[in-house]
Amino acid sequence: MFFITLSGANIIALLTAVVCSQILGMVWYSNALFGPLWRQLVGITPDMMVDPILKKKMRKNMLWGPVISLVTTYVLAVLVNDLLIHTLWSALGLGLFVWVGFSGAAVGMNYLYNPKLNLKLFMVDAGYHLISLMVMSVILSMFIY
Numbered sequence: 001m002f003f004i005t006l007s008g009a010n011i012i013a014l015l016t017a018v019v020c021s022q023i024l025g026m027v028w029y030s031n032a033l034f035g036p037l038w039r040q041l042v043g044i045t046p047d048m049m050v051d052p053i054l055k056k057k058m059r060k061n062m063l064w065g066p067v068i069s070l071v072t073t074y075v076l077a078v079l080v081n082d083l084l085i086h087t088l089w090s091a092l093g094l095g096l097f098v099w100v101g102f103s104g105a106a107v108g109m110n111y112l113y114n115p116k117l118n119l120k121l122f123m124v125d126a127g128y129h130l131i132s133l134m135v136m137s138v139i140l141s142m143f144i145y
Contacts (some may be wrong), residue, residue, distance in 0.1 A: 088141075103126070
C-alpha cells in the first residue's frame with residue numbers, strides 16, 4: 001500500500017532544496033541571465049516595473065513560489081526515497097524524467113494552446129523547471145532518508 005507521510009522526510013534536505021530552487025529562480029530570471037528576454041517575451045515594459053499596483057501584486061505572487069516549491073520538493077523526495085536514488089547520475093536522471101513527464105509536459109501544453117506564447121518563452125520557463133528539478137533531485141539524493 002502506498003502511503004505518504006511527513007514523518008520520514010528530512011526537513012533539512014527539503015528546505016535546502018526549496019531554498020536552492022528559489023535562488024536558482026532569482027538568478028535565472030535576473031538581468032544577468034534570462035530576465036530581460038523573459039520580460040520582453042511576456043510583454044512587461046519598464047513602465048510596468050515601477051507601477052505600484054503591479055509591484056504589490058508581484059510581491060504577493062512571489063510569496064507562493066516557496067510554497068509551491070515545497071510541495072514539488074516533497075513529492076520529489078518521496079520519489080528519491082522510494083526509488084533509492086543515491087548517485088549523482090540517478091538523481092539527474094530522475095530530475096529529467098520528472099521534468100519530461102510532468103513539468104515540461106504541463107508547461108508545453110500551456111504553450112501549445114496559447115497563441116501569445118512562443119518557443120523562446122517555453123525554453124526559458126521550461127529550462128528553469130528542468131534545472132530546478134535536477135538540482136532538487138541531487139540535493140535530496142544526498143539526504144536519502
